[in-house]
Amino acid sequence: MRNTPTKDTPPRRRSETVTRRRFFGFVAAACLAAGLSACGNTQRLQATWTAAPQDYNEPFPVPGVPQPEPQSFQDQSIRHVMRVSAGGDKVRVRVSNLFGTAPVTLGGVHIARSTGGASINASTDTVLRFNGQESVTVPAGQEAWSDETSFSLPSQTDVAVTVYVPQTTSVATVHSQGQQTISVAAGNALGSATFTPTETRQSYYWVTGIDVLNDDARGIIVAFGDSITDGAYSTVDAANRYPDFLARRVAADPTLKGFSVVNQGIGGNRVLNDVIGTRALDRFQRDVLNTTGVTHAIILIGINDIGFGAFAPEQAVTADEIIAGLQTLVDQAKARNVAVFLGTLLPFKGTFPPYYSEETEAKRQAVNAWIRANTAQARGIIDFDAATRDQADPLQMRPEYDSGDHLHPNDTGYEAMANAIDLTLFR
Incomplete structure (x- = not known):
């Protein structure tokens, strides 16, 4: 039925109608970009686990350190275990070939509830499809998300994502410092409840993200940084990195229902120079601002800019240069309406010289x-x-x-870091 203006409801002017349309169009666009339930009660996608991609073949920036040995897989299954932050009733998984120079074909990707080690609850094993297909070929320099798939996933649980690599495939895209046992088995063991690993590693291969779909999605906190964010020297398989402790605190706080915490740290990463990992200035857009539904970011990076410069004088930077880089990251976050928090650099006296010296300490103090x-x-x-x-x-x-090593915290130190974060910052 057509609405007819009365004397109490004057007709809208065309400019008013256009303005309203534009306004609601902007609101809709913002809701879609954020992926959050604040714009309505429909389900929204939310990042629940991430691992920042790295180039496996990049050289270490310290003279005398050998290049990494080439790695490849062929007719093997790789079972990755990860602790998710938020739960949901649908999932999608991202596989990445960002640093590959040739296409990567995965013969299958499955997700299941982990029961520890290389074992899964077989009744939960679920095939992930990509555009309806069980296998996926990811071109060099690209990534692919699986289709959204029904999968019951409680918050703060371990899942296993198993990939099958049918043909000889060189490793290029990896997350090196997983602090989690990754199991490799011969042949196609995608849905096997258990398999006897032929070897174990602690890196994530090609799998870089898990999103969930749920009604409660309200906020995503991205922890961005270097090895201290990545959790170096935390207990393997215990999920005791500082973002893990923060995620548990957030999950236990009823005022933060609907929030998740994801980790985008890379061990050895720097603000201003590549190796190890793409420098923060170039990966911040991809690893933070493009994280599904991101609302908050914690930046803790810069100590490697200070320390590694002592080994490679051509890569030495000043405190002012580090500060300018951090300012750029803050400005980028604010431009996307992401609430951003800067973390002070941890003490590192006693770290092997010349990583630590009076000169490098002075830079840390200035930053x-x-x-x-x-x-x-x-x-x-x-x-x-x-x-x-x-x-x-x-x-x-x-x-x-x-x-x-006087640089990285242990589990207790990582917990202290998480406890130092005032949760009201996110409310």
Whole structure:
């Protein structure tokens, strides 16, 4: 029935109608971009696990360190285990060939509830399809998402994503520092409840993301950084990286229902120089701003810019250059309406020289002073330095938090980092 204006409801002018259409068009676009349920009660996609992709063949930036040995798989199954943050009733999985120079064909990709080690609950084993097909070929330099698939996934549970590699395939795209046992078996063992691994590793191959679909999706916190975010020296298979501890705190807080925490750290990563991992300035868009439904970001990076420059003088950078890089990341996040928080760099006195020296410590102090002043106008700062430093010697890490290398925390230290984050920042 056509609405006819009355004397109490004057007809709308054309400009008013166009303005309203544009407004609601912008709202709809924003909802689709955010993927969040705040725009309605329909289900939304939400990132629940990520692993930042790396080029396996990139050289280590320290003179004398040998190049990585080539790796390949052929007629083998790789079972990856990952701890998800948020749950849902549908999933999709991303496979990546970003650093490949040739297409990668996976003969199948399955997801199932993990029961520990290389075992799965076979009743939950689910085939993932890509455009309706069980196999997928990903061209060089590209990624592919599986179709959304019904799969009951509670929050804070372990899932297994198994891929089958039928033909000889060189490894190029990988996440090196998984801190999780990855099992490799001969042949096609996609749906096997258990298989006897021919070998185990701690890297993720080609699998870089899991999204869930649910009604509660409300916020996604991306932890972005280097090995301290990636969880170096945390207990393998225990999910004890600082973002894991943060995810458990968030899941236990009823005021943050609908939030997830994902980890986009890369061990050895830097703000200004490539190797190890694409530099932060170039990967921030991909690994943070393109994360499904991202609403918040925690940036903790810069210590490798300081330390590695001592080994490779041509890559040495000043504190001001690091600060300028961090400012760029903050500006990019704010331009996308992502609430961004800067973390202070942890103490590292005692780390092997010349990574640590009076000169490198002076750079850390300068960067931290800038972060604490919040000159970048981030949404807030998180003082990881204050949370982990030794009160008797503030330049070094508290002994009970130290993994032993005086640079990376242990499990207790990672928990202290997570506990230093005020959850009201996300409310």
